[in-house]
Every structure is written in structure tokens, then in C-alpha cells.
Amino acid sequence: MKTSIQYHDETSYDRHRMSGHYLDWPNQPAVFKAYPGIDPVLLPKDVELPDASFWSVLSGQGGGVMNREMDLEELSRIFLLCYTLTAKARHPEGDFYFRSAASAGALYPTEIYIASNGVKGLKDGLYHFAPQHHGLVLLREQPVTTPLSAITGKPDTGAPVVSFILTAIYFRSAWKYRARAYRYNLLDTGHVIENLASALKALNVSFDLTYDFDDQGINHLLGVDETREVALAVVQVEGAGAAPAVLSEPLRPVSPQLVMASRVSQKEVDYPVIRDFHEAGMGKSGPTAPLPEMTNHLGLGRPAWQKIGEPSAGIEVMGYPEALLRRRSKRNFIKKRVTKPCMDAFLKALCAKDHPGGTDRSSYEECLSVGFLAANVEGMDPGFYLVDPAKSFVGKVKPGAFTETMTSICLDQAWLAYAGVHFLFMANLDILDRVHGPRGYRYAMMVAGRLGQRLYVAATALGLGCCGIGALYDGEAAELLGLDDSSRLLYLVAAGTVKKA
Ligand SMILES: Cc1cc2nc3c(=O)[nH]c(=O)nc-3n(C[C@H](O)[C@H](O)[C@H](O)COP(=O)(O)O)c2cc1C
Incomplete structure (x- = not known):
């Protein structure tokens, strides 16, 4: 039976072993499912959306x-x-x-x-x-x-x-x-x-x-x-x-x-x-043991934690749902600092509870560790940081200007070097496999996707830009961050000031 770490490694990109792949344009998949002969029940489009x-x-x-x-x-x-x-x-x-x-x-x-x-x-x-x-x-x-x-x-x-x-x-x-x-x-x-x-x-x-x-x-x-x-x-x-x-x-x-x-x-x-x-991953009946705190099992040193600041009121330039409807991937980053209130707002967004009124992190959220590479953030030295969403803490793992190297690791998508921050979603896949079996990979990846979307909408609301990055040389990314043999970077989301938000 395939494990998460096996699937992830078999599908890793390696700079020295990238096989060419041509896109079969005539057979490009349809983006909408078709059910010929069944007329849809149309939903009214002219409805008022919540203003918040x-x-x-x-x-x-x-x-x-x-x-x-x-x-x-x-x-x-x-x-x-x-x-x-x-x-x-x-x-x-x-x-x-x-x-x-x-x-x-x-x-x-x-x-x-x-x-x-x-x-x-x-x-x-x-x-x-x-x-x-x-x-x-x-x-x-x-x-x-x-x-x-x-x-x-x-x-x-x-x-x-x-x-x-x-x-x-x-x-x-x-x-x-x-x-x-x-x-x-x-x-x-x-x-x-x-x-x-x-x-x-x-x-x-x-x-x-x-x-x-x-x-x-x-x-x-x-x-x-x-x-x-x-x-x-x-x-x-x-x-x-x-x-x-x-x-x-x-x-x-x-x-x-x-x-x-x-x-x-x-x-x-x-x-x-x-x-x-x-x-x-089918037919799983439940976790076999409690999941240890993922952040302590990435092979990284313990950061000196600090409380994340409260986001200032009124920093968003537009509300939800406008931010959601205007959200697009932005790659036109400029080297302009992400202000502290905006960074606090991003970090608070990552710490928001899964459920309204919920107090604890869900067992799904616990499958993922969150961090970031700060490049150009007000009040933060360049470096690799971790976030503890349960306690609303942030802590520096190691200082350094890592985003240039990370840009090269992300298949040389050069514009990434201009982003103020690279958010990182990581997991120890061995632990996930042991506790949840191969289904644990689904949890970690879907939670990473959820947080990625949250950053996109947050960036739009703040008048900043954001872009998800799935294309990266997996081994090099783990090495740059100093992750242990069982841990991997699953997803990266870049955010920062853009020329035209
Ligand atoms: C999981 C994921 C991975 C992505 N990876 C990349 C990437 O490596 N490079 C890039 O330029 N855009 C990347 N994107 C952005 C998509 O290209 C973008 O979402 C898509 O073209 C739709 O455009 P929109 O986001 O502006 O609506 C990624 C998006 C997602 C959700």
C-alpha cells in the first residue's frame, strides 16, 4: 500500500531529472461537466450578498x-x-x-x-x-x-x-x-x-x-x-x-x-x-493515536515564540464579498514593505478557527504546520518563521534572506523574489502516515488549500497581491528550510505589495 511520503516523493520535481511533457491541446479537458438533456434549475443571480x-x-x-x-x-x-x-x-x-x-x-x-x-x-x-x-x-x-x-x-x-x-x-x-x-x-x-x-x-x-x-x-x-x-x-x-x-x-x-x-x-x-x-486512503476508521504537535516534528529548532499582534481596525481597502469576487492571482510584486498591520492581519487569518464559535483546532488542521519566509516585512528581520495558530504565536526559526533561493527552487519563477513574504505549508508525512494512514495526506493538503485561499482573499481585502505556488523542486525546498527526512513543503503562497492590486 502506497504511503503519503512515497506518493509525494514519486511525484517530486528534481531540477536534474525533469522529463519534458507536451500539452495535448486537442484533448484538453472540459472545465464544465456536461449532462446532455437535463435542464438545470437556474438559481436567481440578482441576490444581495452579505456586507461584512x-x-x-x-x-x-x-x-x-x-x-x-x-x-x-x-x-x-x-x-x-x-x-x-x-x-x-x-x-x-x-x-x-x-x-x-x-x-x-x-x-x-x-x-x-x-x-x-x-x-x-x-x-x-x-x-x-x-x-x-x-x-x-x-x-x-x-x-x-x-x-x-x-x-x-x-x-x-x-x-x-x-x-x-x-x-x-x-x-x-x-x-x-x-x-x-x-x-x-x-x-x-x-x-x-x-x-x-x-x-x-x-x-x-x-x-x-x-x-x-x-x-x-x-x-x-x-x-x-x-x-x-x-x-x-x-x-x-x-x-x-x-x-x-x-x-x-x-x-x-x-x-x-x-x-x-x-x-x-x-x-x-x-x-x-x-x-x-x-x-x-479509503476505508479509514479513525486515527490510531493522537497526532503529536506537527511543528515540533519537522526537524527544526524551537523558535522563541511571540504573540501575534491584533490587526488594526479598518486596514482593509474592501470588504468581503468584494475581496472574494475580485481575488485573482497577482504576480506583479514590487519591492515595497508589507506593513506590520497587514502582516498581523495575514497571521491572524491563518489562526482563525475552522468553525464559527469553535475554540480548538480541528484534527484536520493539526495535520499541517504553517510558516513563512519574511523578505520585506515591517518590524521583522528577514528569516524563516513558524506560526502556532492554536496559541496565535509567531517565532523565528533562523535568520536569513531565503526568498531569492526559494524563487530559484520554485522553478525560477523570477517574480517571486519581489514578494514580501512566502507563506509555507509543511507536514511530517511519516507521522501523518502512522496516525492517519495515507488518508492523512488528503487532510494536510486540503487544509493547506483552505489556508491558501484565505491568504488570497486576505491579500485582496488588504490591497495586496497573492499567488499560490505548486511548482517547486521538492527536495531543494526541504533542504533550504532544514526539514528532516520525513517532512516536506507541501504548498507555498507568495504575498506582498503589487504594482496594481
Ligand atoms: C494549488 C495551486 C498551485 C498554483 N501554482 C502556481 C505556480 O506554480 N505558478 C503560478 O504562476 N501560478 C500558480 N497558481 C495560480 C494559478 O495559476 C491561478 O489560480 C489560475 O491561473 C487561476 O487564476 P486566478 O487565480 O487569477 O483566478 C497556483 C494556484 C493553485 C491553487
């Missing part, structure tokens, strides 16, 4: 209300804040749309489905969200909340009025990134999860998020072809929807056409490395 600062949304100030009623307008707001089309690029072969969540190579592997249970104006059933129509495609007319609760192991008393199921289609990313693509499937899905969680917080809706479920059960329920598309996360809105209908008959198999919709190109290449590793 990004920091009030992150802290979940409302606390989250259970037993919320849900109608098409509310559902529309959630999707507009989560995975909507936000920008258009004109190409000779047709318009291309960017979305509110960042995605490696703009390949958008993530799909969203909902199980509705008492949403006003919507029949109970299973739907696929079609961003190109801002609509919902009905896949199962049967109510599916009861079987979904059985699959996620969540009791269906206080039935969720709506459950969101997020999947990834392997080949969308693998077309470009080959076997390494599973990393991007997970990171990209984390970006979308963060948008969904923020939307629910902004609307003051209480929710439960899980990355654990019976994989085959859920893939079957969705009617996807699980050799191509797999469920990664379930977000259930808590509270009493209608008492879930008891199924009068077992779940019907979906039509072969629906299963075929997971196919996104005429000529797909199968990467068994991805399938085998995903399948190795």
Missing part, C-alpha cells in the same frame, strides 16, 4: 445559527460566494472563465453536488452545481439525505437542510501535471472548501465539515465514475431540515450517461499512481 469585513467573517462572529431555513436565494448566495465565474479571458477558440477560487493551471478539477432536504422551491434530491449556468442539474429525484448521513456517519436527527459534496476529477489536472496532479486535486478542492466555509460563516449558517466517509458509498451515491472522479469533502448545514424521508426503496443505480459525465476529454490518460494512492 473579511475578518468578521473569518472569526465567525455570528456564531452560526442552527435550524436555518434555506431557499433558492440563500443557496444562490452560497454558490456565488463559493465557486462562481468572476473573470473572462477572450481566446480565438472561445471565452475562458476564471472562478472565485484559485486553481493550479486554471484547470478547475473540483465539482460540487448538493443533497437537498427541504430547501424551499427545490425538490428533494441530488443535484450537480453547474457554474456556467449558475444552476443545479437534478441527478436523483430520490431524497438522499438518509443514505448520505449513513455514509458520513453523522446522525440524521436534526437533518441537514442541504449537504454539499465536493469531488475532484483527476484528469482535469493530470492533463497538465500528470501523476503530480493529485496534489492539485486536493489543494484546489481545499481552496473551494474555504470559500464554502466562509460563505456559510458570512451567512451565519452552522455547518459540519468532514473529509471522512465511506468513499465507495458516496461515489456510488453521486453516480460518478470513481476511476475518474472521487469525493473528497462533505459539508452539511446543521439543523433540522425536514425530517429526512425514509427511503421506500434502495438507491437506484444512476444511468450510464450520468456516470460517463466524469469523462472530460475524448482521450484521457490514466495515472494509476493517483488512483492507487487515493484508494490506499
Whole structure:
């Protein structure tokens, strides 16, 4: 059975062993799933979005209300804040749309489905969200909340009025990134999860998020072809929807056409490395032991911790949702300092709790360590720093101007040298494997994606720029940071002042 560290190392980039790969443009994957012959239920687009600062949304100030009623307008707001089309690029072969969540190579592997249970104006059933129509495609007319609760192991008393199921289609990313693509499937899905969680917080809706479920059960329920598309996360809105209908008959198999919709190109290449590793993580029953504090197990010295400053009121130049809808990857960094209030705001964003009103870090968040390379930050010497999100602490591991070398490690994407800070997401994969099995890799990568998206929106709200970086020489990055043999840098997100935000 493949371990996280094996998958990660097999898909590492090495400066001296990069094999050439040409992109098969005629067989580029479709970015939207197609269900011919089924008209989507269109969601109203002209709805008012919540007006709040990004920091009030992150802290979940409302606390989250259970037993919320849900109608098409509310559902529309959630999707507009989560995975909507936000920008258009004109190409000779047709318009291309960017979305509110960042995605490696703009390949958008993530799909969203909902199980509705008492949403006003919507029949109970299973739907696929079609961003190109801002609509919902009905896949199962049967109510599916009861079987979904059985699959996620969540009791269906206080039935969720709506459950969101997020999947990834392997080949969308693998077309470009080959076997390494599973990393991007997970990171990209984390970006979308963060948008969904923020939307629910902004609307003051209480929710439960899980990355654990019976994989085959859920893939079957969705009617996807699980050799191509797999469920990664379930977000259930808590509270009493209608008492879930008891199924009068077992779940019907979906039509072969629906299963075929997971196919996104005429000529797909199968990467068994991805399938085998995903399948190795199936059927996990729970952690085998408590997860030790990840930050103490990266092979780094203990920093002298300091409390992170409180972000000053009113530093954001725009609120949420404007920041979310205007978020784009920015690479036009200039060598201008990131001010202390902005840096404190970034760090506070990384420390925000997973759930409104929550006090502890979730067991998923504990799978990841957070740090950064400061290059040009007010009040901070250049160096490698760690963050302790549970205690809101920051501490310097070692001084030094590391971002130039890191830029070279990130496949010489030269503009990275101008960013004020490189945020780092790391994990000891050996510990993850021992405690969670190969499924632990999913947790760490999706949490890294969530935090990446959070930094993007924070940067936009602060009038700064941000860009996720998945392309790096993995061994060199671990060496520069001084990580031990079992620890790896999973994702890097650059942020700083840009020429035009
Ligand atoms: C996981 C991940 C990895 C990425 N890696 C890189 C990278 O190595 N270099 C880069 O220039 N952009 C990178 N990006 C940014 C994407 O190219 C960008 O999100 C995508 O083109 C969509 O554009 P937008 O973010 O402006 O909406 C990455 C984004 C994500 C989410």
C-alpha cells in the first residue's frame, strides 16, 4: 500500500531529472461537466450578498445559527460566494472563465453536488452545481439525505437542510501535471472548501465539515465514475431540515450517461499512481493515536515564540464579498514593505478557527504546520518563521534572506523574489502516515488549500497581491528550510505589495 511520503516523493520535481511533457491541446479537458438533456434549475443571480469585513467573517462572529431555513436565494448566495465565474479571458477558440477560487493551471478539477432536504422551491434530491449556468442539474429525484448521513456517519436527527459534496476529477489536472496532479486535486478542492466555509460563516449558517466517509458509498451515491472522479469533502448545514424521508426503496443505480459525465476529454490518460494512492486512503476508521504537535516534528529548532499582534481596525481597502469576487492571482510584486498591520492581519487569518464559535483546532488542521519566509516585512528581520495558530504565536526559526533561493527552487519563477513574504505549508508525512494512514495526506493538503485561499482573499481585502505556488523542486525546498527526512513543503503562497492590486 502506497504511503503519503512515497506518493509525494514519486511525484517530486528534481531540477536534474525533469522529463519534458507536451500539452495535448486537442484533448484538453472540459472545465464544465456536461449532462446532455437535463435542464438545470437556474438559481436567481440578482441576490444581495452579505456586507461584512473579511475578518468578521473569518472569526465567525455570528456564531452560526442552527435550524436555518434555506431557499433558492440563500443557496444562490452560497454558490456565488463559493465557486462562481468572476473573470473572462477572450481566446480565438472561445471565452475562458476564471472562478472565485484559485486553481493550479486554471484547470478547475473540483465539482460540487448538493443533497437537498427541504430547501424551499427545490425538490428533494441530488443535484450537480453547474457554474456556467449558475444552476443545479437534478441527478436523483430520490431524497438522499438518509443514505448520505449513513455514509458520513453523522446522525440524521436534526437533518441537514442541504449537504454539499465536493469531488475532484483527476484528469482535469493530470492533463497538465500528470501523476503530480493529485496534489492539485486536493489543494484546489481545499481552496473551494474555504470559500464554502466562509460563505456559510458570512451567512451565519452552522455547518459540519468532514473529509471522512465511506468513499465507495458516496461515489456510488453521486453516480460518478470513481476511476475518474472521487469525493473528497462533505459539508452539511446543521439543523433540522425536514425530517429526512425514509427511503421506500434502495438507491437506484444512476444511468450510464450520468456516470460517463466524469469523462472530460475524448482521450484521457490514466495515472494509476493517483488512483492507487487515493484508494490506499479509503476505508479509514479513525486515527490510531493522537497526532503529536506537527511543528515540533519537522526537524527544526524551537523558535522563541511571540504573540501575534491584533490587526488594526479598518486596514482593509474592501470588504468581503468584494475581496472574494475580485481575488485573482497577482504576480506583479514590487519591492515595497508589507506593513506590520497587514502582516498581523495575514497571521491572524491563518489562526482563525475552522468553525464559527469553535475554540480548538480541528484534527484536520493539526495535520499541517504553517510558516513563512519574511523578505520585506515591517518590524521583522528577514528569516524563516513558524506560526502556532492554536496559541496565535509567531517565532523565528533562523535568520536569513531565503526568498531569492526559494524563487530559484520554485522553478525560477523570477517574480517571486519581489514578494514580501512566502507563506509555507509543511507536514511530517511519516507521522501523518502512522496516525492517519495515507488518508492523512488528503487532510494536510486540503487544509493547506483552505489556508491558501484565505491568504488570497486576505491579500485582496488588504490591497495586496497573492499567488499560490505548486511548482517547486521538492527536495531543494526541504533542504533550504532544514526539514528532516520525513517532512516536506507541501504548498507555498507568495504575498506582498503589487504594482496594481
Ligand atoms: C494549488 C495551486 C498551485 C498554483 N501554482 C502556481 C505556480 O506554480 N505558478 C503560478 O504562476 N501560478 C500558480 N497558481 C495560480 C494559478 O495559476 C491561478 O489560480 C489560475 O491561473 C487561476 O487564476 P486566478 O487565480 O487569477 O483566478 C497556483 C494556484 C493553485 C491553487
